[in-house]
Amino acid sequence: MTSNDASYQIGGVDLSTVANLATALTVLTAVVFGLIEMRRARKERDAFVAVQAILTPAWMQSMALAQAISEGTTPSQIEADPRLFQATQSIACTLESLGYAVFARMVPLNVVDELLGGTVRIAWRNLRGYVEYEREHAGSKKNWGMVSVARRTDRPA
Numbered sequence: 001m002t003s004n005d006a007s008y009q010i011g012g013v014d015l016s017t018v019a020n021l022a023t024a025l026t027v028l029t030a031v032v033f034g035l036i037e038m039r040r041a042r043k044e045r046d047a048f049v050a051v052q053a054i055l056t057p058a059w060m061q062s063m064a065l066a067q068a069i070s071e072g073t074t075p076s077q078i079e080a081d082p083r084l085f086q087a088t089q090s091i092a093c094t095l096e097s098l099g100y101a102v103f104a105r106m107v108p109l110n111v112v113d114e115l116l117g118g119t120v121r122i123a124w125r126n127l128r129g130y131v132e133y134e135r136e137h138a139g140s141k142k143n144w145g146m147v148s149v150a151r152r153t154d155r156p157a
Contacts, residue, residue: 062087
């Protein structure tokens with residue numbers, strides 16, 4: 001081996017092999033990073049779509065009714081008004097589904113909080129007596145699960 005050949009080798013490996021290895025590692029790293037980012041973006045998009053699916057005209061109407069009632073409305077007052085009772089039940093079903101989606105980590109809590117947090121906290125304040133009545137009546141503290149999450153993270157809407 002001449003001194004000229006030695007300048008192109010490092011410890012018995014020539015520079016072109018080192019360059020090819022570095023290129024392969026760079027491409028592999030980029031592919032892995034891209035796949036991770038695609039997965040994260042897909043999860044966020046799916047979560048956003050799931051929450052957006054809840055925002056139907058029926059949800060909006062139900063929340064408008066729930067927001068319009070005064071804090072401390074009794075369960076008997078809610079049950080006496082068919083529109084308010086229907087709205088309350090609609091909110092309960094929606095929030096139960098959403099609460100499960102958060103629990104199962106299908107939808108991140110921060111996505112729900114950013115899109116619906118204020119309205120859910122208002123629903124909790126206005127419907128708290130009814131929720132507690134329903135939980136006692138059903139014998140389950142799990143009814144209205146998403147409202148429980150809002151209560152634990154309560155802050156001004």
